[in-house]
Amino acid sequence: MTIKLHVFPLSPRGFKVLFAAHQLGIDYEFVPVDFSKQAQKTPGFTALNPNQRMPVLEDGDYCLWESNAIVQYLAALKPHSGMMPADLKARMTAVKWQFWESAHWDPAVAIYMFENVVKKLFGMGPPDAAEIERGAALIARLAPVLDGQLAKTRYAAGDTLTVADISLGATLVRGDEAGVPLGEYRGIQRWRADIAALPGWRAAVALMKG
Ligand SMILES: N[C@@H](CCC(=O)N[C@@H](CS)C(=O)NCC(=O)O)C(=O)O
Structure with missing residues (x-):
């Protein structure tokens, strides 16, 4: 049975699972989950995810929400990819960065996405300067952590591509449009260019653009 991915493709969290x-x-x-029609609020979708949020994966009668869990599930289906490393410590290092993405990085980037992209897309008025200031303070604290890691290793969890790069990279798919202030972080810039050259990234971007 084919896996189903329920996604609003313009969202970085949706893009993450497509990537x-x-x-x-x-x-x-x-x-597709059409936010303009509030498709995420329908009873059918709510039965899949009571949070009324995408992305959602269905594999037969198994249903999974939370984008990083979905990324891990997909990677586990392809153990030879090495994206969920077999070695416990290497695997937990990748998982650690996914937790960090979910708890800290994604909410910081999401401020810029909401203020500079979503509001424009849905006609919700101008960006809120106080929110952008809050985002800037968070990015100033977080970006040096990721940048410092990427000064030492090619990818976030070491020298091979893992689920950590999928999760962290996806947050920045509209990072320039959103105005996430990352220009001074050379490790992040180098890594982001590497990630954007991956075939999976290019295919998912093509889908996102419709
Ligand atoms: N932590 C969740 C966040 C999912 C999430 O917030 N999705 C948003 C879009 S980016 C959503 O579906 N929002 C619909 C709504 O708020 O109505 C994940 O990573 O999957």
Whole structure:
């Protein structure tokens, strides 16, 4: 049975699972979640995810929400990809960065996404300067942590590509448009260019653009 991915493709969290599926070479059925029609609030979608948020994965009668769990699930289907390393310490290092992404990095980037992209997309008024200031303070604290790691290793969890890079990289798919202030972080810039050259990234970007 083909895996279904329920995604609003313009969202970095939706893009994340598409990027994972393409990079891993997993066949899937793309099920668009149309936010403009509030598709995430329908009873059918709520039955899949009571949070009324995408992305959601369905694999037969198994249903999974939370984008990083979905990325791990997809990577586990392709153990030879090494994206979820077999070695415990290497695997937990990748998982650590995914938790960090979920708890700290994503909420900081999301401020810029909401203020500079989502508001424009849905006609919600101008960006809130206080929110941008809050985002800048968070990025100033967080970016040196990721940048410091990327000064030492090619990818976030070491010298091979892992689920950590999928999760962290996806947050920045609209980073320039959102105005996330990362210009001074050379490690992040170098890594971001590497990630954006991956075939899975390119395929998912093509889908995002429709
Ligand atoms: N932690 C969740 C966050 C998912 C999430 O917040 N999705 C947003 C879009 S980026 C959503 O579906 N929002 C719909 C709504 O708020 O109505 C994940 O990573 O999957």
